[in-house]
Amino acid sequence: MHCLWCYEEIIPNLNWQNIFTLFKPRSLCEPCEVRLSKLVGSRCRRCSRMSAVRICKDCEWWEKRLGGDVLTCNHSIYAYNDFMQDVIAKWKYRGDYQLGQIFKQPLIDAFSSLFVNKEVVIVPVPLSEERTLERGFNQAKVLADFLPDSSMEVLKRVHGEKQSKKSRNERIFTNNPFILTRPIEKPVLLVDDIYTTGTTIRHAAGLLRKHGTPKVYSFTLIRG
Amino acid sequence: MEKEMTLQRGGPAQRYAGKLLLRNEIPLDENTFQQMLSAKLFTPVPSITRKKFRYHCRRCGNQERKLFADIPCQLCHKTHVYCRNCIEMGRVMECKSLYYWSGNKPVWPVHENPCTWEGELTRLQQLAAERMMEALKGKEKELLIWAVCGAGKTEMLYPGITEALKLGMRICIASPRADVVRELKPRLQHAFESVSVEALYGGSTDKEGTAQLIIATTHQLLRYKEAFDLLIIDEIDAFPFHADPSLPFAARRAKKSPSTTIYLTATPRKQQQILLRRKKLPHIFVPVRYHGHPLPVPQMKMTFSLKKDLRKNMPPAAFISWIGQRKNPGRQLLIFVPAISMAENLLHPIADVLLQEKVIEDRKKVDAVHAADPDRKDKVLKFRAKELTVIITTTILERGVTFPSVDVAIFDAGHEVFEEAALVQIAGRAGRSADDPTGEVIFFHDGKTEAMVKAIHAIKQMNKLGGRL
Ligand SMILES: [Zn+2]
Ligand SMILES: [Zn+2]
Ligand SMILES: [Zn+2]
Numbered sequence: 273m274h275c276l277w278c279y280e281e282i283i284p285n286l287n288w289q290n291i292f293t294l295f296k297p298r299s300l301c302e303p304c305e306v307r308l309s310k311l312v313g314s315r316c317r318r319c320s321r322m323s324a325v326r327i328c329k330d331c332e333w334w335e336k337r338l339g340g341d342v343l344t345c346n347h348s349i350y351a352y353n354d355f356m357q358d359v360i361a362k363w364k365y366r367g368d369y370q371l372g373q374i375f376k377q378p379l380i381d382a383f384s385s386l387f388v389n390k391e392v393v394i395v396p397v398p399l400s401e402e403r404t405l406e407r408g409f410n411q412a413k414v415l416a417d418f419l420p421d422s423s424m425e426v427l428k429r430v431h432g433e434k435q436s437k438k439s440r441n442e443r444i445f446t447n448n449p450f451i452l453t454r455p456i457e458k459p460v461l462l463v464d465d466i467y468t469t470g471t472t473i474r475h476a477a478g479l480l481r482k483h484g485t486p487k488v489y490s491f492t493l494i495r496g
Numbered sequence: 497m498e499k500e501m502t503l504q505r506g507g508p509a510q511r512y513a514g515k516l517l518l519r520n521e522i523p524l525d526e527n528t529f530q531q532m533l534s535a536k537l538f539t540p541v542p543s544i545t546r547k548k549f550r551y552h553c554r555r556c557g558n559q560e561r562k563l564f565a566d567i568p569c570q571l572c573h574k575t576h577v578y579c580r581n582c583i584e585m586g587r588v589m590e591c592k593s594l595y596y597w598s599g600n601k602p603v604w605p606v607h608e609n610p611c612t613w614e615g616e617l618t619r620l621q622q623l624a625a626e627r628m629m630e631a632l633k634g635k636e637k638e639l640l641i642w643a644v645c646g647a648g649k650t651e652m653l654y655p656g657i658t659e660a661l662k663l664g665m666r667i668c669i670a671s672p673r674a675d676v677v678r679e680l681k682p683r684l685q686h687a688f689e690s691v692s693v694e695a696l697y698g699g700s701t702d703k704e705g706t707a708q709l710i711i712a713t714t715h716q717l718l719r720y721k722e723a724f725d726l727l728i729i730d731e732i733d734a735f736p737f738h739a740d741p742s743l744p745f746a747a748r749r750a751k752k753s754p755s756t757t758i759y760l761t762a763t764p765r766k767q768q769q770i771l772l773r774r775k776k777l778p779h780i781f782v783p784v785r786y787h788g789h790p791l792p793v794p795q796m797k798m799t800f801s802l803k804k805d806l807r808k809n810m811p812p813a814a815f816i817s818w819i820g821q822r823k824n825p826g827r828q829l830l831i832f833v834p835a836i837s838m839a840e841n842l843l844h845p846i847a848d849v850l851l852q853e854k855v856i857e858d859r860k861k862v863d864a865v866h867a868a869d870p871d872r873k874d875k876v877l878k879f880r881a882k883e884l885t886v887i888i889t890t891t892i893l894e895r896g897v898t899f900p901s902v903d904v905a906i907f908d909a910g911h912e913v914f915e916e917a918a919l920v921q922i923a924g925r926a927g928r929s930a931d932d933p934t935g936e937v938i939f940f941h942d943g944k945t946e947a948m949v950k951a952i953h954a955i956k957q958m959n960k961l962g963g964r965l
Contacts, residue, residue: 274562279562279563354868354870362583362584366583366584366586366587367567367578367583367587368565368580368583368587369565369566369567369568369578370565370566370567370580404570405570405571408567408568408569408570408587408589409567409568409570
């Protein structure tokens, strides 16, 4: 096995603590693995960011602005740091598809401890068609496909305008970029790679809720 | 200004000839492109070929299985192989072709008198320059210029480049490091004002790569094929050129036939030295710095407690006694350490020592820098502007960067990251200016290594050779 990031050979160091878990295949070597920063400790109940208060300021703002949040809660695994930024850039923008494997096991582990007994329909957040063609894959769909339950692609993104250049306020007031191809009357779990301002997720969640979805959760790799 | 320079030059021949591109790197609409393709102005070649179970990336030469991976293709609805090795330059996958220009050959301007540099070469620089011109005129394939750190190798190239421009040649200077490419661009543009010059590196503002004189990181060569009459490769001994086989592959492909390749180095690797000794690689040696003074010879200082001191995040004891008695306390100080964590952990303890020894009067005058440091460029600029007196660094400042007046200390010089070439390069940071041509270089160690002994020997050897000339 070689590390997906640095290509160094992964030499398992065997000891009595890990002898039974050793056979979980690893995609990153130890030194690369530790550069990812997992979210730990006290978190915002709504958006998963590390926070001393139950509901963070941003989420309170959403609550007020939407008159009750359309998102029940988000769960993320990692914090955003320089290393993660490099990994995501290479994976998404350069199109190094295989790098997604890094997140497979952590995603499955988190999913099985959080959502497995909740009856949810998994819905990946879509990319526009042109962007999917350009990159060759939708990273959210790749993540959703790692999960043990199958997913449903019921959302479409109508225009693929890059959002990152706009200010937060502009982003919030732009039109909803999604359309719903089929309403879902069960709780939905949205899957995406990153939760930054929470706008994208709430656009999708709002649309689902409007068409009869009772609860919308989201599962994102990174809380940006 | 920058914008104007990058506007399309000449016709499509000038723009596309000598390149090997993916379809999305050719900014033509599909109609025009298809027409040109059927007119055989572009020729497609497969990007990844396979023989039995072996894949071969035709852009970077990669044949290592672990550097290929699978991807489901949205267009073909099949799973394809793509190359991970050269993915920073855009993804190459099985179903996509690479294209090269097969229309008329471009004609590059012949410059009568292109050199606008007004400086003067030293006698030894002149000798090297003449040898390079001879190689160019004689259509010699390769020449290695072995010039000590501080010999002024860029200026030595000017007569050769002038000659090439007089002959209407296309030229590329490739360096393994983007910092060097960035630094060279204004110097060369200034030395050849009427010539189109472009600097290419990841994220550069120049992107087209259509100039007659290209300065590029070695990775950028992956986009060229039979492009250059004169290819100058800087620091051939440096990482990653000697470590990544795709770079020599790209360099070989980027040059025309016939063409001349000039290799530059201050510290040739063993392999190159063997070639030199066997006279398999023609070379010229410039053992003297441009200011004529010898290279500073490093001193070894033994500290038995070195590892213990460093573990306690303390500078070596011998460093503390040396710092109070430097010959010229007015110099700035470069401290090299073998690991990133050490650079960070030592920052405060070193600042304490320096305050106590009155080397600095404010702890803001010291900082640490390493490859993963986002403020790396800023800190180096601050050191250059003398806003910092002392900088603690990993090997990233080992080459290329020049500061006029510094002393150099290496902590744990016996560590494996400090191989012979690195030690010679690091020592070469001292005594760079004519105003202060000496400088102290101290290897702090707890047992001398072969690399240390060899590095000192090599430096003395060069000084001996230099003294004879
Ligand atoms: Zn690794
Ligand atoms: Zn929150
Ligand atoms: Zn490749």
